[in-house]
Amino acid sequence: xxxxxxxxxxxxxxxxxxxxxxxxxxxxxxxxxxxxxxxxxxxxxxxxxxxxxxxxxxxxxxxxxxxxxxxxxxxxxxxxxxxxxxxxxxxxxxxxxxxxxxxxxxxxxxxxxxxxxxxxxxxxxxxxxxxxxxxxxxxxxxxxxxxxxxxxxxxxxxxxxxxxxxxxxxxxxxxxxxxxxxxxxxxxxxxxxxxxxxxxxxxxxxxxxxxxxxxxxxxxxxxxxxxxxxxxxxxxxxxxxxxxxxxxxxxxxxxxxxxxxxxxxxxxxxxxxxxxxxxxxxxxxxxxxxxxxxxxxxxxxxxxxxxxxxxxxxxxxxxxxxxxxxxxxxxxxxxxx
Amino acid sequence: xxxxxxxxxxxxxxxxxxxxxxxxxxxxxxxxxxxxxxxxxxxxxxxxxxxxxxxxxxxxxxxxxxxxxxxxxxxxxxxxxxxxxxxxxxxxxxxxxxxxxxxxxxxxxxxxxxxxxxxxxxxxxxxxxxxxxxxxxxxxxxxxxxxxxxxxxxxxxxxxxxxxxxxxxxxxxxxxxxxxxxxxxxxxxxxxxxxxxxxxxxxxxxxxxxxxxxxxxxxxxxxxxxxxxxxxxxxxxxxxxxxxxxxxxxxxxxxxxxxxxxxxxxxxxxxxxxxxxxxxxxxxxxxx
Numbered sequence: 001x002x003x004x005x006x007x008x009x010x011x012x013x014x015x016x017x018x019x020x021x022x023x024x025x026x027x028x029x030x031x032x033x034x035x036x037x038x039x040x041x042x043x044x045x046x047x048x049x050x051x052x053x054x055x056x057x058x059x060x061x062x063x064x065x066x067x068x069x070x071x072x073x074x075x076x077x078x079x080x081x082x083x084x085x086x087x088x089x090x091x092x093x094x095x096x097x098x099x100x101x102x103x104x105x106x107x108x109x110x111x112x113x114x115x116x117x118x119x120x121x122x123x124x125x126x127x128x129x130x131x132x133x134x135x136x137x138x139x140x141x142x143x144x145x146x147x148x149x150x151x152x153x154x155x156x157x158x159x160x161x162x163x164x165x166x167x168x169x170x171x172x173x174x175x176x177x178x179x180x181x182x183x184x185x186x187x188x189x190x191x192x193x194x195x196x197x198x199x200x201x202x203x204x205x206x207x208x209x210x211x212x213x214x215x216x217x218x219x220x221x222x223x224x225x226x227x228x229x230x231x232x233x234x235x236x237x238x239x240x241x242x243x244x245x246x247x248x249x250x251x252x253x254x255x256x257x258x259x260x261x262x263x264x265x266x267x268x269x270x271x272x273x274x275x276x277x278x279x280x281x282x283x284x285x286x287x288x289x290x291x292x293x294x295x296x297x298x299x300x301x302x303x304x305x306x307x308x309x310x311x312x313x314x315x316x317x318x319x320x321x322x323x324x325x326x327x328x329x330x331x332x333x334x335x336x337x
Numbered sequence: 338x339x340x341x342x343x344x345x346x347x348x349x350x351x352x353x354x355x356x357x358x359x360x361x362x363x364x365x366x367x368x369x370x371x372x373x374x375x376x377x378x379x380x381x382x383x384x385x386x387x388x389x390x391x392x393x394x395x396x397x398x399x400x401x402x403x404x405x406x407x408x409x410x411x412x413x414x415x416x417x418x419x420x421x422x423x424x425x426x427x428x429x430x431x432x433x434x435x436x437x438x439x440x441x442x443x444x445x446x447x448x449x450x451x452x453x454x455x456x457x458x459x460x461x462x463x464x465x466x467x468x469x470x471x472x473x474x475x476x477x478x479x480x481x482x483x484x485x486x487x488x489x490x491x492x493x494x495x496x497x498x499x500x501x502x503x504x505x506x507x508x509x510x511x512x513x514x515x516x517x518x519x520x521x522x523x524x525x526x527x528x529x530x531x532x533x534x535x536x537x538x539x540x541x542x543x544x545x546x547x548x549x550x551x552x553x554x555x556x557x558x559x560x561x562x563x564x565x566x567x568x569x570x571x572x573x574x575x576x577x578x579x580x581x582x583x584x585x586x587x588x589x590x591x592x593x594x595x596x597x598x599x600x601x602x603x604x605x606x607x608x609x610x611x612x613x614x615x616x617x618x619x620x621x622x623x624x625x
Contacts, residue, residue, distance in 0.1 A: 263582055263584070264345060265581035267466065289464070
């Protein structure tokens with residue numbers, strides 16, 4: 001295998017210098033995971049953010065700029081998630097091909113159905129609000145499929161010779177997401193596209209029942225079933241897409257406004273909301289303090305669930321599918337799953 | 338009232354336990370003019386925590402606690418020693434240097450670790466609203482011990498702080514100093530995580546300032562500042578609840594308002610004690 005790779009590398013290098021692996025730099029590890037699946041061995045992918053850190057804030061380092069300087073494709077989450085550092089890294093890279101608006105720059109958010117677009121005026125008084133909609137869209141597996149297609153199309157545009165491979169890789173990635181979501185039996189019976197069509201249309205249960213396949217449901221769909229219609233509290237407004245997909249309601253947030261300190265009145269209202277809605281779960285990412293969550297939990301009987309919001313925020317979240325797996329398992333365990 | 342206690346009870350208890358101890362240290366700190374020592378020690382403690390995290394310990398593990406405590410003590414020793422042979426340089430300048438270098442060191446050390454800078458921010462940003470009662474009980478035991486030791490050496494420490502003619506000198510003074518700064522390091526390293534830098538600084542400095550604006554002897558200052566520290570802390574918590582302000586910030590602002598009141602009223606009172614540089618008799622038990 002190693003020899004083959006080495007040989008093909010030599011052949012590729014000899015055949016066409018342009019066919020060296022596509023150098024891709026992403027902001028988050030989620031995008032890196034999807035891009036690596038799609039790029040396969042035609043791309044080398046790395047992310048700027050590594051580990052459990054808040055994607056809203058990273059310290060600009062010289063190495064970020066030098067890495068972006070050599071990139072063929074820069075992929076960001078977009079919707080102002082990276083507003084604090086993206087532009088300075090791009091400008092500092094002096095790389096004309098990856099500037100915003102160029103073929104080498106991609107916002108993964110294009111074509112993704114968004115939630116949480118503010119309707120009123122947007123001011124700093126509201127805290128860290130994202131005027132273009134909630135940017136945490138990768139936590140919905142349906143959107144991961146859109147992102148994969150999108151990345152494949154852009155990689156194909158940059159490297160037409162690899163277009164077929166990128167598309168095939170994207171299909172394989174989507175299939176792995178589909179199997180994890182619905183279980184292998186359903187996917188082989190109906191195919192992923194059809195299942196998602198039902199799921200997004202809200203008819204999955206009825207269609208499966210009509211086709212006598214209700215007992216074949218597996219994957220995340222099955223594990224999350226006990227949480228359907230349940231109310232939870234989160235720390236930051238980062239789980240909207242995830243809970244929408246699995247029919248969970250977020251009834252409160254520990255952050256009164258994103259990025260600001262809580263006040264006693266806010267905590268008091270959370271305690272009321274938690275007991276009124278029978279909240280069993282307070283969900284938050286590992287990089288936030290858990291003292292607030294524990295305070296509310298200890299007075300309401302809820303459990304604090306710390307789950308990764310991105311690949312790399314937890315040892316168990318190695319790639320996109322294992323990220324969603326980890327979140328699903330930790331939530332389901334509270335409900336006896 | 339039940340609602341108030343449910344929300345603000347743990348913070349109230351923590352304030353009653355913690356503010357008097359901070360206040361006693363604060364009286365010495367203010368008189369010695371080492372106002373920012375708590376920030377420096379807190380940052381050095383945070384640096385110790387960072388080193389523990391780099392070695393793979395969890396930030397909340399006992400190992401991390403001991404690392405941060407060890408660093409805080411070493412930092413306190415270094416700060417105590419840099420008091421000597423400074424010539425024209427004020428001690429406070431050296432303390433400021435400790436503070437910024439420890440902060441910068443923490444940023445560099447944490448840059449490539451998971452949780453990096455978030456963790457560093459969190460180390461210094463406790464939130465007193467969310468303290469739990471078990472934590473308060475632990476803190477009470479630690480602080481009780483520290484208080485006992487502090488009282489034993491109160492007299493000598495006070496003489497050094499006030500620079501009286503009969504103050505210990507040489508090696509003896511250095512030992513007393515180191516003891517004082519180690520105890521302070523102990524207090525700050527544990528309290529910053531609970532209450533945050535702003536509130537800890539407030540407890541240390543503001544009651545002492547209120548007292549010395551009006552009285553000159555250490556004994557009188559203790560009698561004035563201890564009850565004030567507790568009362569104003571509770572007032573700050575009440576203000577936070579009443580107007581729904583972020584809790585730590587509310588405490589700091591209420592303390593600030595009381596300091597302003599003491600100062601302004603003092604302007605209209607002639608012959609205030611604070612205008613007399615001479616110091617009264619010493620307070621404290623017979624020891625040392």
